[in-house]
Amino acid sequence: MIFFKECPKLKKCPIFLKSIQSKLIGKAYKSLYCQTMNERHLECKRYIASEKYKKPIPENILPNSSLTIEEIGKRIHADESNDQEYLGEMD
Ligand code: SF4
Secondary structure, three states: OOOOEEOOOHHHOHHHHHHOOOHHHHHHHHHHHHEEOOOHHHHOHHHHHHHHHOOOOOOOOOOOOOOOHHHHHHHHHHHOOOOOOOOOOOO
C-alpha cells in the first residue's frame, strides 16, 4: 500500500485558493510538493519560509521559487505594509 504525506498547509495554501488558475499546473505542483510519498513539502520554498518567519507568504511565491528564503523574508516584510488577507497558511 502506498501512503502519501500531505503538506499540513495544503487546505489553506493561498496559491491553490487564489493564485494558480490552471488546474493542470496546480495538479503538477501538488504531485511534486504537496502530496508526495517522501515529504517533498519540506523542500517547498513556501513551506520553509512559512515555518521560518511565521508570517503569510506572498501569493506569487511558488514552491520552486528561485528566490532564497532570505529574499522571501524581505518580500514578506515589504508586504506587511499592505493589508493582505491572511488565510492561516501557517496552521
Ligand atoms: S505549495 Fe508548499 S506550502 Fe503550499 S501546500 Fe504545497 S507544499 Fe505546502
